[in-house]
Amino acid sequence: MTTPRGLGIEVGRKFAKNPDVLISRISAILKETKIPPKAKVEVKSAEEILKPFTPQQENLKRIFKLVTDGDAKKTEELVVSELKKGTKPLDLIEKALLPGALAVAKLYDAGYCYVPEVLLSSGAMNAGLKHCKAAIGETKKKGKIVMHVADGDIHEIGKNIVKAILEAKGYEVIDLGPSVPPDKVVEAVKTHKPLAVSGTSLMTTTRMTFPKIAKMLADEGIDIPFIVAGGAVNQQFAEQFNLGIYAKGAEQGEVVLRSVTERKSWKDIRKEIHSSY
């Protein structure tokens, strides 16, 4: 998992037409922050990114590596054998399983790996986690999100990708699965009290469930962001009902969850995200 992915192109692209703009902007920043002109931009290697997450103990290190390699089967085997030996489930979760997925999420952000690898690592983490269920409640999670696929729709891939990324970043995902009736979504929101709720739809015929859910939530006095995603929805659609925020991918999902912890309202979050498109 050490293939770099397009580093630097983003910056180059923005200013390709106007290098003068780039130079003047950098000069302005340098003047402000008094960084000596010879300051270098730090680009971490994959190894450097993995290091702070890697546990010291041999047994935990082995599990950590299996998670970053995305090997669900061996991860589960090793976790089970460690639990039999008396290793504390909380240690397994906090020192090996979770850091493994978090490290892969960081590698993904830095361009060192791709979505399918995040999915595999998240799968490996979950394969191990299910044997440590008792201790899960004690771990600190960044926050919860309830995710579902629209009533009548069975396309889960998009949701599963975002779920894997959010889990790898430390969020707890309550996955209601495919084709969920609106009342079940509202029920789950009331039970789990998440930071936000999301709905995915790939067929336009099924997206009409989302305004229904939004109204039901509002009737219950719930005003968390309702993220809508998938090929059948867009910004225009999301703006037709309260709580609706259109997400193009996991990135926007993260922004929403972070913003809610910062106590921003759904209206402000929608404004911020929609104007970024």
Next chain:
Amino acid sequence: METGIALDLGTSGFRAQCLDLREEEVVSTAITMGHPLPGANVMDHLHFAIECGKELAHHLILSAVYKLLRALEVDAKSIKRMAVCGNPIQLSLLQNEEIRDLAYSEDFVKRHGITALERDGKVLAAEKIGLKILNAELYVPPAVKHAIGADSLAMVVKSGFLNAKGPTLVTDYGTNAQMALKVKDEIITGSAAAGPAIEGQQIEQGMLAAPGAISDLRFDFGWRCYVLDDEMFSKPGDIVDLRNGHAKEKGLMHGKAKGVTGTGVVATVAIGLLSGLISLPRINSHTHKLHLQDGVTFTEDDLKEAGKAFGAIRAGHLTMAEHLGISLEELSSMYMAGASGTYVDPVKAQVVGMVPLTARTAYQVGNTSLALAGDLVKDPEILDYLQKLAEELRPKHVMFATSEVFKNVYVQELAYWNEGMPLSKYNELLGMLGIQRLSVKRSELEVKRIVERDIPVIGKKGLRILRDVGTTLLGKFDGCTGCNICVMKCPKRAIKIVEAGDRYHVTVESHVCNGFGCLKCVSVCPAKVFRFNELGIAC
């Protein structure tokens, strides 16, 4: 003269032929430019029928059929038989049948007490579905399952797929790409929600195949655009520098290009990949777009959308191969059906993955739906054969959306197209998941064009093209101020405001309107009174 009518109800339009039953030959052909229902693809049509009522959808379709019959210049009294073919949604709308079971998953259908239809083959009096033609019987071929309808059966039967030797693959490229794989005696069918990009939608300057659509790019000491003319023939356009749109040489169709169609998207992406102008997911030009002729451009977002469609098809092929336990490398022939299949360049289709990299021969077989409808009209007895075949294929259908193999492969496709994951990593991950790897070497493809155009024989009375296939819909919205904003903002200019006494009415041309794929009129109305589902027939 006793005549029969063969009807093909497709996503981009309807095609009809009048046959002389005694001579068993085609007398005349009529095709429509566009579909009578608002919408840009079959899901939009389905959505329209659900929201605005299937009776309204039925009425629009019947009106279109009547117009086609008039264009065929056939005497209604002489029509003895009619046969129709098309995807399950179109056929059910024609018969004013239940369609909701096609719009939602099985569990939803059960929960809401919707009766799922079996969609078996049948014969009925044309009158029964509202076609007031005297004494004519209507033959409807069976559907296999879900999206695998009569049109897929036609693809399997008429393409030559059934008689081909060796492992054979057939694909009908469309919004719902239907495919079938045959290994010895075993046939498996599947359909992938490839998405509208295949037909040219969800692409910024994409359009359905119609005059003005860029349909191909061919090498002529430079890249020459090919554009569809008024007769739907692909004619040479300008040689352009794809990096900036500069026309190096003007062609016959200079100035005529309005957009790019699905086959044009395939050509653009293939050439981008081969020339290095595309390094997934980026386009390597200053503007990050590829420039075709007459200002038509192709963006990185378009590339992402196209990639999702190509990826779905390739993932579908791999999934079927896994299910039948063969490697795609054993594939000998590939049959390409549908309008897209006929007009696309198979070699370019292979570059983007729509045709397996290791296929050796590609057959372009034309419009198999219309051909099957014609066969049914000439020999109604084959309905029994079709019913038996459908029943045989039913248990062997793979629903890709719920197949673990498909999901695993498709995730790799998404990374390949949207993140620039290299094929080597793609194969490494497939290996980890226990799925066969994709060959990275493209084999030399032998292309066999079975037909010159998708309807090979048009009859001695010739071809008629029907442009106004739709009906004017009328909306009477309380609170409408006649501000005309919907008129101005409609991207297809399908709306007009009409004064009616002291009120304003709205008219919408049904075949022009993009329906539920757009709904701009609804969102821009300042008074918020535009209720699309209240549109009805203008009396």
